[in-house]
Amino acid sequence: MDFKDQVKSQVDIVGVVGEYVRLKKAGPQSYKGICPFHSEKTPSFHVHATRQFYHCFSCGAGGDVFKFLMNIEGIGFFEALKSLAERCGIPMPKRSLVADEDSRLRAVLFQMQELAAANFRDNLRGAAGVEARAYLEKRGLRPETIEQFALGYAERSGRALLRLFEQQGFDRSQVEASGLVRKREDGTLYDYFRNRLIFPIHGESGKLVGFAGRALAAEDNPKYLNSPETKLYQKSHVLYNLHRAKEGIRKEDRTILVEGYMDAIGVTAAGIQPVVAVCGTSLTSQQVQMLKRHSQRIVLNFDPDAAGANAAGRYINLLLDESMQVRIMELDADLDPDEYCKDRGAAAYRERLEKAKGYFYWVADRARAGQDPNDPGARVVVLRQLVPLVQRIPDKLERMQAAEDLAGYIGVERGVVLDQFRKAVATRQEAVLERPKIALRADERLLLCAVFDSPAMAADVVRELKAVESIGRFSSRRIFQAIFGMAEAGAEVRFEEVHARLEEADQNLLAEAVLAGDGESSREDVLAAIASIRRSEEQHHRSELKVRIRELERNGNWPEALRLTGELQAIERAARNRE
Ligand SMILES: [Zn+2]
Numbered sequence: 001m002d003f004k005d006q007v008k009s010q011v012d013i014v015g016v017v018g019e020y021v022r023l024k025k026a027g028p029q030s031y032k033g034i035c036p037f038h039s040e041k042t043p044s045f046h047v048h049a050t051r052q053f054y055h056c057f058s059c060g061a062g063g064d065v066f067k068f069l070m071n072i073e074g075i076g077f078f079e080a081l082k083s084l085a086e087r088c089g090i091p092m093p094k095r096s097l098v099a100d101e102d103s104r105l106r107a108v109l110f111q112m113q114e115l116a117a118a119n120f121r122d123n124l125r126g127a128a129g130v131e132a133r134a135y136l137e138k139r140g141l142r143p144e145t146i147e148q149f150a151l152g153y154a155e156r157s158g159r160a161l162l163r164l165f166e167q168q169g170f171d172r173s174q175v176e177a178s179g180l181v182r183k184r185e186d187g188t189l190y191d192y193f194r195n196r197l198i199f200p201i202h203g204e205s206g207k208l209v210g211f212a213g214r215a216l217a218a219e220d221n222p223k224y225l226n227s228p229e230t231k232l233y234q235k236s237h238v239l240y241n242l243h244r245a246k247e248g249i250r251k252e253d254r255t256i257l258v259e260g261y262m263d264a265i266g267v268t269a270a271g272i273q274p275v276v277a278v279c280g281t282s283l284t285s286q287q288v289q290m291l292k293r294h295s296q297r298i299v300l301n302f303d304p305d306a307a308g309a310n311a312a313g314r315y316i317n318l319l320l321d322e323s324m325q326v327r328i329m330e331l332d333a334d335l336d337p338d339e340y341c342k343d344r345g346a347a348a349y350r351e352r353l354e355k356a357k358g359y360f361y362w363v364a365d366r367a368r369a370g371q372d373p374n375d376p377g378a379r380v381v382v383l384r385q386l387v388p389l390v391q392r393i394p395d396k397l398e399r400m401q402a403a404e405d406l407a408g409y410i411g412v413e414r415g416v417v418l419d420q421f422r423k424a425v426a427t428r429q430e431a432v433l434e435r436p437k438i439a440l441r442a443d444e445r446l447l448l449c450a451v452f453d454s455p456a457m458a459a460d461v462v463r464e465l466k467a468v469e470s471i472g473r474f475s476s477r478r479i480f481q482a483i484f485g486m487a488e489a490g491a492e493v494r495f496e497e498v499h500a501r502l503e504e505a506d507q508n509l510l511a512e513a514v515l516a517g518d519g520e521s522s523r524e525d526v527l528a529a530i531a532s533i534r535r536s537e538e539q540h541h542r543s544e545l546k547v548r549i550r551e552l553e554r555n556g557n558w559p560e561a562l563r564l565t566g567e568l569q570a571i572e573r574a575a576r577n578r579e
Contacts, residue, residue, distance in 0.1 A: 003093055004066070007081060010088040013052045013065040020072055020204065021293040022250045023047060030515050036072055036293045037061040039285075041323040041394055046515050051452065051495045055511035060504055062511055064496060073205060078103040083205070102231075105177065109232050112170065112178040113200075113208045116161055120152025120198040120211075123160075129153040131216055132197045139262065140342050145269040150200050154193035154213055161191045179210060179230035196225065199240070199261045201233070201279055204290060206243040209233040212261055212280060224261075226280035236284040239291070240264055240277040248274030249294040256299050256329075256353070257283075257291075258337050259308065263301075266338025270346040272353070283315050288322045299356050301329040303336045309366070316359050320392040329356035360389050360406055368410070379410050383421050390425045399425050440513055443529035444476055448510065449517035450526045451483055451493055457526060458483075458493040464530045470537040476513070478506050542571060 014031055017023065023031035026046060035045035038059035045056045055062035061071070069080040078100060085092050123129050124146070132153040136146060154160075165175045172189075175181055181189045196213030203209045210227030227233050241264045249255045256275045258264050264277040278287065291298060298319060302308030312328055319326045329352055331340045341349050357365075367385045371378035386406055393399040403425045407418050440448070447465065451458045462484060471477055482501045486493050495514070499507055521529075545568045552561035 003085075004081060007085050007088060007090060008052065008065060010090065011065055011084050012049075013054065013068070014047055014049050016065050016084070016087070017047050017054055017068055018250075019246065021045065022253075022295060027515065027517075034292055034296070035059060035061065036289065039289065039322060046511070048511075048514055051514055053496065053499065053511065055508070055515065057508070057512070060508055062507060073203070075106070076100060076103045079106060105174070106231055108170065108174050109178055109230065110207060112165060112174070112180060113210065113232065115164060115168065116178075116180050116211070117150060117152060117198075117200050117208055119160060119164060120154055120193075120200075121150060122152075123155050124151060124153040124198075128155045135197060135216060139266075139338070141265070142269065145265060148269075149265050152198035152200070154191065154196045154198050156195045158190040158194045162189055177230060179227040179233060192227070193225065195220065201227070201238060201240060202243045203232075203238060204242055204246065207232075209238065210235075212240075214261070224280055235279050235281045237286050237290075238279050239287050240279045241268065242276045242290065244268075245274035245276050246294050249276075249291070253295045254297045254299060255291050255295055256301055259302050259311065260336070260338070263337040266341050267301075267349070270341035270349060272341070272346055272349060282311075283318060285318060285322065288319055288324060292322050292324060296323060297325045297327075299327045299329050299353060301331070301337050301353075301356075304331050304334055313363070313366070316363070316389070317392075320359075320389070323394055326359040327356040328359055328362040329353055330362075358402075360386055360402060361409060363389055364406060364410055379412050382410055383407065383412055387421065387424045396426070440475055440509065440516075443532045444474055445513045445516060446521055446525060446529045447533075448476055448479060448513045450521045450529075452495045452498075452514070453520045455492055457521075457523070458487065460523075460526060461530070462487045462493075465533070468533055468537055470533070470540055473540075476506075476509060478502065479510050482506075538571065538575065542568060545571075 014023065017033075018031075021033040021036055023033045024043075026032040029049045029051070031047045031049070032043045033045050033047075034040060034043050035056040035058060037045075037056060038061070040058055044058040045054065045061075047054045053062060053064055054068055063071075065084065066077060066080045069075065069083065070077060073080070073083075075083075082092055124132055136151070141151075161180050162175070165178070165180075170178075175189065176183070180192050182192050183189055193211060193213040195216055197216060199212040199214070200208055201210045201212060210230065210233035212227070213225045215221070215223050215225070226235055229235065240261055245255070245268075252274060254274075256267065256272070258267060258275055258277045260277055261279075264275045267275045276291070300312045300315060302312050316326055331337065331352060333340075333343075335343055337349070340352075364382060364386060367382045368378075371382060383406070390399055390402050390406065393402055400422065403422050407421060412418055412421070447461050451461050465471055465480060466484060471480055474480065479498065479502060482498050483493055485501075486497065491497070499510060502510060545564055549561050549564050549568065552558075552564065
C-alpha cells in the first residue's frame, strides 16, 4: 500500500465532505446533499461511505476524497494529500516534501501568514499595542474573545514584517507574493498593514489566508483594509468566521450573516451562533454557494441604517437565485449587531433573531413605508412589486400560501386584484437540469455491486457472466468489460480502479448502481440474479429463433426452417425439464 492508499484507507470521506456539505443519510452506506460544484435546488450530490467516492447525478462531478478536496479548495494533489494526512495524524514521508512548484509556494505563503499573525498578536500584547488595546476595551471585547479571534496589531514602522521575512530567509518574490508588503515607486518594499487593528481571515478549512486591518487613526483611509488578492486569498470566495461557524450552521440549519468583522465577533462573543460576515466586498454568488452547502436557511442582520437596508435588499435576489430561505432581522435604536448585543444583551438579540421576518414581509414593509396606508390603490402597487419576489419561491404550495399571507398582510380584500396576484405567482418557469437516466435491470445492478463486495464474489460473477452472450446488450456492458479485463489481468477488482477506467457516462452509471444498492448481497442473491439473467438470455434466444424461422418459411427455405424449429424445441424441452 503506498502512502496515498494508506491515507485514503484511514480518512472518512463522509466526514471530509461533511465539513463542506450538509449531508443527509440516503441509504445504508450513502449520503446526499446540495452539490458544491454546480448550482442546484434539490440535492443530487451523493457520497458513498464504504466505496469512498462522491458523485453528482446532475453535473457529473465525482471522484475520491483527494479529488474532492482538490476541487473544493482549489489546491493541488500534494496539498490535499498533506491536509488529509494531517487530519488522520499520519506523518508525511520526507520524500513527499518534494512537491510541485505551486504547492511549495503556497506552503511558503501559508507559513508567512502564520508568522505575520504571530507578530501581530505579540504587538497587540506589547507596548506598541496600547492604543489598539484601548480601542478593543472601548468596544467591550473581553481578553478571551481577543484570544479566540486571534486579533492583533500591525505597528507603525512599516518594516516589521519585512525584517522578519528577511531574517527567515524568504526571497523577494515570495515576500511580494505574500500580500503582506507593498512596493514603492523606487522598488523598495514596506509593510502593507500599518497602525491597524488586525483580524486574521481563514479559508473554509481553517487555514489562515489573509488579514483585514481596521484603521486606528481617524485620518487613515480606508477604515478597513483587506489583504490584496493572492494565491491564498480571493475575497469573493471567503467568508469571515465560516471555518468556526460551519459546524454550527449545519447543526442549527441556519446562518446569521452580518456586515462587519466586529459584528461577527460581538454576536459570537455574546454566545449566539453561527455568525459569518462578508469580507470587504459585496456578497457574491460563490459565497452564497459556500453557505448553501451547510444550510439553505439564512438570516440577514445588517446595520439599521439605509445602507444596511439597501445591502439586504440587494442580497435578497442573489440569495433567492440560489434557493436560500431568507429572513431579515431588524434591530432598533440605531444599534449595529455588536452594539445591540452589548447594550440590550444576548437574550434580547436572540428574541429579535427568532422574530426575524420572511423576506417578503420585510420587502412589503419597505414598499409600504412610502405609501398612504389608507389608499387602496397604493396597496395594489405594493402587491405588484411583490409578485416577482413571491414567484421565486420554488415550491408551488408554499408560493400560494405566501401569496395569501401577503395579501392579508397588506390588507387586500378578495377580488380581482387578489385573483390576479394569485394567477401571477402560480406560474413559474424553472429550467431543470436533469441528465437522462439509463435504467439498469435489477439483476444487472445487483451483480455490479456484488463484484465489489469480495474477491470471491467477484470471481463468481465474472466466471458466470462471461459465458452470457446477452451481456453485450446490457446498459452496463462497458463496465462489465472493464471488470472482465481486470480479472483477466489477475488484478483485484476494486471500485476505484474500475471507475478510473470508464468514460464519464459509464462512471455515472456505475455510481448510480452502487448508490442505489443496499449493502452487501448474499451468495443466494447473486446466484438468483445470474439465473435470472440466464433465463432472459434464453428467452431472447428463443424469440430470435422464432423470428428467423418465420422469415425462412416466408422465403420457402423449408429445410433450414425445420432445422431451427428442432433447435427451438430442444431449448424449450430443456427449460421445461429444469422447472
Ligand atoms: Zn453537481
